[in-house]
Amino acid sequence: MTYPIDKYGLKAKETFDSLARTIATYTANAWRVGNALDTMFDYMFYFPEEKARVAQLALCRWKSDEIQKTMCWYDDFAWWGIASAKAFDDRYAHVFDSYRSEFQALAMECWTVVHSGRPHEVYKYKGVPNVWENRDEGSDRGYFTRPDTWAEPRYPGGTWQYEMFKDARHKCPDNRPCDGGECSYKNPGDPKDPEHGYLGPFQLTLMQGLYMVLALRLRASGKGTEKAAEPVRGFLQNWFFDPVSPENKLLWDLGDRASVLVRERVSTYASRGQRDFPAVQGYEKEEAWSGDQGLILGALLDYLQLHESDRDAQSLPLKIMSGVFSRLVKSPKDKVVVPGTSGLLIKDLDDYECGSGVFWRYLLHGFDQNPALRKEVLKLVVADRENNAIYKSAEDAYNGNSLGDVLFKDFNTLATLTAAIEILKSAET
Numbered sequence: 001m002t003y004p005i006d007k008y009g010l011k012a013k014e015t016f017d018s019l020a021r022t023i024a025t026y027t028a029n030a031w032r033v034g035n036a037l038d039t040m041f042d043y044m045f046y047f048p049e050e051k052a053r054v055a056q057l058a059l060c061r062w063k064s065d066e067i068q069k070t071m072c073w074y075d076d077f078a079w080w081g082i083a084s085a086k087a088f089d090d091r092y093a094h095v096f097d098s099y100r101s102e103f104q105a106l107a108m109e110c111w112t113v114v115h116s117g118r119p120h121e122v123y124k125y126k127g128v129p130n131v132w133e134n135r136d137e138g139s140d141r142g143y144f145t146r147p148d149t150w151a152e153p154r155y156p157g158g159t160w161q162y163e164m165f166k167d168a169r170h171k172c173p174d175n176r177p178c179d180g181g182e183c184s185y186k187n188p189g190d191p192k193d194p195e196h197g198y199l200g201p202f203q204l205t206l207m208q209g210l211y212m213v214l215a216l217r218l219r220a221s222g223k224g225t226e227k228a229a230e231p232v233r234g235f236l237q238n239w240f241f242d243p244v245s246p247e248n249k250l251l252w253d254l255g256d257r258a259s260v261l262v263r264e265r266v267s268t269y270a271s272r273g274q275r276d277f278p279a280v281q282g283y284e285k286e287e288a289w290s291g292d293q294g295l296i297l298g299a300l301l302d303y304l305q306l307h308e309s310d311r312d313a314q315s316l317p318l319k320i321m322s323g324v325f326s327r328l329v330k331s332p333k334d335k336v337v338v339p340g341t342s343g344l345l346i347k348d349l350d351d352y353e354c355g356s357g358v359f360w361r362y363l364l365h366g367f368d369q370n371p372a373l374r375k376e377v378l379k380l381v382v383a384d385r386e387n388n389a390i391y392k393s394a395e396d397a398y399n400g401n402s403l404g405d406v407l408f409k410d411f412n413t414l415a416t417l418t419a420a421i422e423i424l425k426s427a428e429t
Contacts, residue, residue, distance in 0.1 A: 001385040003394075003424040009047075011398050012417040016043050019410040020054055026407050027066040034080035035354060036411040039361050041086050043418050044095045052097035058083075059102055069174070072183035073162045073201075074114050074128045078210035081110030085214065088221035111218055114211065115228060122180055123169065128211055129231065131160035131201065138167035150278050151189070152270040153203060155238040157231030159211045162201040164189065189281070202280055204265045205250065208232050209295025216302035226306055233303060236296075237312070239266055247285045248277075251316075252323075259322040261288040262296045264344055282347070289340040290355035293324050294362030301366045301373070317366060318376050324359060325380065325389040335389040336396040337416075339403060353404040356393070357415035364419035367426075374426075381427040394420035 019040060023033055037058050044050040061067050062080065071077065086092045087103035096103050112118070117125030117134075126134040132153055137143040143166045144151040151164065162184055169182035188199040212229050219226035239250035246253060248267040251260050264287045268277035297317040304313040329335045339345060339355030366373045381388050393416050396402070402412035 003391065003428060005421055005425055005428075008394055008398060008417045008421050008424075012043065012414055012421065013047070015410050015414045015417070016040065016050070019407070019414060020057060022407050022410060023061060024057060027070075028405070028407070029351075030067045030070040031076040031079045032351075032354070032407055033061055033067060034076070034083050035358065036407055038079070038083035038086075039357060039411060039415045039418065041083060041092065041095050042361060042364065043414060045086075045092055046418060046422060048094055052095065052099060055096045055099040055103065059099060059106075062106065069172075074159075075161055075207055075210055077110040077113045078207075078214050081107050081114060081214045082210065082217060084110065085217040085221070088218070088223075107218065108223070111214060111223075111225065114214060115225075117163075123163075123165075123182060125163055128159035128161075128207060129157075129228070131163055134163060136163070136165035136167075138165065140166055147272055149190075150269055150272055154266065154268055154270045154277065155235050155242075157233075157235035157238075158203040158266075159207045159232060159235075160201045160203055161207050164201060166190070199282070202265050202282075203235075205262050205292040205296065206264075206289070208236055209292060209299050212299035213295060213302060216299065216306070220302070220305065229299075229303060229306075240312070240316075243267070252285070252288060254323055254327060256326075258319060259326050260316065260319045261323040261327060262292050262320065263287060264289050264292060264340075284343055287341050287344040288328065289344055289352055290324060290328050290337060291339070291352070291358035292355075293320050293328070294359035296320060297359075298362035298365055301370050304370070314372070317370070317373055321363065321366075321373065321376065328359075329389060333387075335387060335392045336401075337389055337393045339412075350405065354408045354411060356402075357408070357412035360393075360415040360419040364415075364422060367419070367423060377423055378427050381423065385427075390420050390423050394424070 019036060023036060026033055040054050044054060084103040084107035087096045087100045087107065093100060114128055116127040124134060135144055143149055144164060165187050169185045170180065171185040172181035172183045189201050212232050215225040215228040236250065243249050250263050250266055252263050253260055263285070265283055266280055267283045268279055271277050297320045300313040300317050304310060307313065324337060325335065328338055328340065330338055337356045337359060339353050345352050367377055381390055397413045397416040402409050402416065404412055
């Protein structure tokens, strides 16, 4: 079978241009822009005729008040940091051109915020690894270690989306600077708040993946961040394999020994005594986000560059890919990758709709990075040339069926087609 690569290329170019126009004025959420730019930089890498106009646009957006006023939780900075870290890679030099040093500085700025927190005149921030240690129980000492509001992590080494504080804080003004206020002025993870209790901050899979990828991508550029990834790797190892009940593992075994998914969040807190492990708010055993699958797949492959003998880092990316292609698709017959399980999308559709695009971005990176993954991807295509997930997803994206708002619809399309073009071209040779 000959795949319509040229057709996909024209659609990708059209989508790239549309996405650039959208990003120029998009204000709904800053992390979404950073996420979309990450894939736009990849597109420019694979199609070098696209010059650095997007780099200039990205810097303008980063410096704008519209973007900065929505930069709040740690994951916001991680998305931008990962996208900007590509500026350290010599292969991407043409993507950033004369703006390369500015993006390198931006990547390090985001890493500092994520890893160590940012200065503030009123409140204390210590970064994602230290949220539990830095928790603020206000006037109610012991709030997060009382039986009814217990939130102590079950395993050490994990990261959190944001700081934990019991008492409401002064809200930031609508414009910058915000030194006297708090952008997340109400703790949305308060177990006693039924309206917001499922949102976090929790030790979501998202934050583990983002933090590991950012640390390891900077490590590859000689920035000395490799040690930061080790505690998270241990945290994931515990959550993947230690809990007794399969329903409480972070790793969701799909039953065929070759396919797994990573659940959206960890299931329980630490024991309150006599093996009493209270459930984390919003945990559902059959909820998985395609974006998490991409992030963890990518993080493990990056980790493998540092620890070549890590057997789980060798095998799990292949199993995660298999899990996506068997479970996170429209149907067994229609193998179009979807953003996540239906129950998860109901919770926060606007954000989770980008899951398929995030997955394709990290699968493409792994395809180029890891020979074993590349071999398995090509084997899937060759085994069923007309009904494999890569081709079916590309056709779906080409036909305008990607989900999302004005930004994410184009983002999902561009990420899918960029990956499909590279994979299907390789399958034909």
